[in-house]
Each structure stands twice: as structure tokens, then as C-alpha cells.
Amino acid sequence: MSAKVFLTGATGYIGGDALYDISRAYPNLELALLVRSQEKAEAVQTQYPKARIVLGGLDDSEIIQKEAAWADIVIHTADSSDHEGAAKSIAKGLVEGHSADRPGYWLHVGGTGILTYFDSEVKKSFGEPDDKVFNDYEGVEELTNLPTAAFHRHIDEIVLNTGTQHADKVKTAIVCPPTIYGQGRGPGSGRGRQVYELTTFILKEQYCPKIGRGLSKWNHVHVHDLSTVMNLLVKAALDPSRKDDPQIWGPKGYFLTEIGEHTWGPLSEAIGKEVQKQGLSNKDQLETKGMSYDEAVKSPAGFEAASWGMNSRATAIRAKKVLGWQPKEHGLYEAIPEIVQSEASRLQLK
Numbered sequence: 001m002s003a004k005v006f007l008t009g010a011t012g013y014i015g016g017d018a019l020y021d022i023s024r025a026y027p028n029l030e031l032a033l034l035v036r037s038q039e040k041a042e043a044v045q046t047q048y049p050k051a052r053i054v055l056g057g058l059d060d061s062e063i064i065q066k067e068a069a070w071a072d073i074v075i076h077t078a079d080s081s082d083h084e085g086a087a088k089s090i091a092k093g094l095v096e097g098h099s100a101d102r103p104g105y106w107l108h109v110g111g112t113g114i115l116t117y118f119d120s121e122v123k124k125s126f127g128e129p130d131d132k133v134f135n136d137y138e139g140v141e142e143l144t145n146l147p148t149a150a151f152h153r154h155i156d157e158i159v160l161n162t163g164t165q166h167a168d169k170v171k172t173a174i175v176c177p178p179t180i181y182g183q184g185r186g187p188g189s190g191r192g193r194q195v196y197e198l199t200t201f202i203l204k205e206q207y208c209p210k211i212g213r214g215l216s217k218w219n220h221v222h223v224h225d226l227s228t229v230m231n232l233l234v235k236a237a238l239d240p241s242r243k244d245d246p247q248i249w250g251p252k253g254y255f256l257t258e259i260g261e262h263t264w265g266p267l268s269e270a271i272g273k274e275v276q277k278q279g280l281s282n283k284d285q286l287e288t289k290g291m292s293y294d295e296a297v298k299s300p301a302g303f304e305a306a307s308w309g310m311n312s313r314a315t316a317i318r319a320k321k322v323l324g325w326q327p328k329e330h331g332l333y334e335a336i337p338e339i340v341q342s343e344a345s346r347l348q349l350k
Helices: 014-024 038-047 061-068 084-097 112-123 153-165 194-205 223-237 264-277 293-297 301-309 318-323 332-346
Strands: 004-008 030-035 051-053 073-076 104-109 170-176 180-181 208-211 217-222 252-254 260-263 289-291
Touching: 004 014, 004 061, 014 030, 014 073, 014 223, 030 038, 030 061, 030 264, 038 051, 038 084, 038 260, 061 084, 073 084, 073 223, 084 104, 084 153, 084 170, 104 223, 112 153, 112 301, 153 170, 170 223, 180 194, 180 223, 180 332, 194 208, 194 264, 194 301, 194 332, 208 264, 208 293, 217 223, 223 318, 260 264, 260 289, 260 332, 264 301, 264 332, 293 301
Parallel strands: 004 030, 004 073, 030 051, 073 104, 104 170, 170 252, 180 217, 208 289
Antiparallel strands: 217 260
């Protein structure tokens, strides 16, 4: 009997690429894919004709509960770090639909916005450097006990509590990506957010923004390397010998996924230079302009711009030690030419 997988976010950037990678590694999986509209369903069905389409959204609690109870593995990627209702529905379905003899696995995508707590809530300073670097192995308890006020933390708590209070029948793992880049391979969105919105801002406004002194740092990961972590967790969920591995599931099941880090101010300037190199500016040199945090989030880039002024620094150890993860893709700076080109094409500038 093939394993049953319920995945949210098949047309999204993270979910679409993870689905691509996982479905090729395990072609016999029985897939149920949550899709919001018939139009999107048709695009998904074209790429995955054998999958069962579940029409519905994140607010459709009964549908999500039913599918979570049905599935052996739930992969939650659609607004997963912020939508409380969907997380609670998944938790309820997994608890009610599984047992110690047939545990359910919850692979949940969070986000390293949670690591910005000290900038956003404590110091309330933006664009400044910070030496604090988290890690998910020796320092995993610090990650899983951050204050509730931290971004995404209230959703992390739902997942962690479910995997702790019902550890015999629900096995949880949180995958926590930072800035994501690279071309997605799913049937929907193929672009990331933070760096892509920064690039669009520079293309439109014709200057390089920085918040404060532009010295805050953030980690990054290629979307294909992120999908490899998801794939390795599916592999672990399918392996009966790893069912009770405390290094994968439950309180310690928190996986950072960085492959390097960037400083926001210099990254903005590097994108500006590439914009000029590709002939997408009439100016001799794109000026670098400072802005406040409030100005940034009220800019056309919206809330994505908040990250440009905060620190989110960590070292991804657990996936390498426990799952054997070996990132293979190129770094963020090497991706700048393709990001500029893709955003210019999206904006019909070339």
C-alpha cells in the first residue's frame, strides 16, 4: 500500500517545488492537494494527473481536518507560518485520525522571521548589526522557546504542542527557511519574496534602498536545497525504524535550512549594479537611499520590506547531522543576474 500525502500550497513557491522534488523521489505516493480554485486545479492536474484535487482554502476547517486524518503525511506550506486556523485544523485531524499503531506525520513550514524578535520587539532598532547567531542543534531549545510575541511563534507553538502532547500518534517537524531564491519548479508561483520584491523596487524606483545603515544580516537558501530537506523528512517518515527518533520528531524536530547569509545594504547595492549592467537604468549610477522601517513597510514593497532592516542569523546543523542534508545549489549573490532578469521580464521591462 502506498503512503498517503496531503499537501497544502501546491501552486505556491515552496509547496510547488517541494511537490516536484518529492513526487519524483516517490512516484507511488497517493497525493491529495489542497487547491483554492478550479482554475488553479487545472494547472496542478496537468502536472500531476494522478493526484486527487481537494478544492478548498485554509479557512475550510472540516475539509482540512478530514484530509489530515486521512493522510499518513501532511506537508503544510500554504501561509503555514501565519494561518492559525489551518494549523489548528491539521492538528485536530491528525490527533483524531491517527494512533500509535498508525502515526501521522506533520511536516510544517515556518520561517526565520521568528529570529528577528530581538530587533522588532526588544531593541526596536533597524539596519544595525547583531552578533547573535542561533543554531538548531545544541541551541534547539532556545529556538523552540522563543517568546510568543516573535513572528510565527504562535503557529510554531501549535505544531510543537501537538507533537509533544500526542507524541505517540503525531510526529511533527518544523522546517524553518530564511530568504528563499531560485526558480521554482511547481505549477504555480516560481519566485521568492524578499529579494524579488527588493529587485522589483529597485527596477521601478531606480534607486537602492537601505533601512538605517543597512547592516542587518539574514540567511538565505536556494529553493531546490529547501525542497531536499522536505524530501529527506518524507524519507524519514516512510522509514519505520525512524518513527520514534527524537532528533527528527517532536520537541527537537526544528530544522533551519540556511546555506549562507547576506547583509541587506550591500545586497541592495549589488542588485542595483546588476540592474545597470543589464541596461535597465538610464542613470550613470543608482543612488543608495536610506529609509526608516516605517517608510519601508509603507513603500510599494509592502511588509516584505520589513526584513531588509532586521537580523535573522542562524546556523543549520540538524538537517546535516540527522538527515544527511548536503546543499548543492549556488549562493544568493550568484543568483542576482537571473533574479534581475526574471523580475524585469515579469514587469515587462525587457
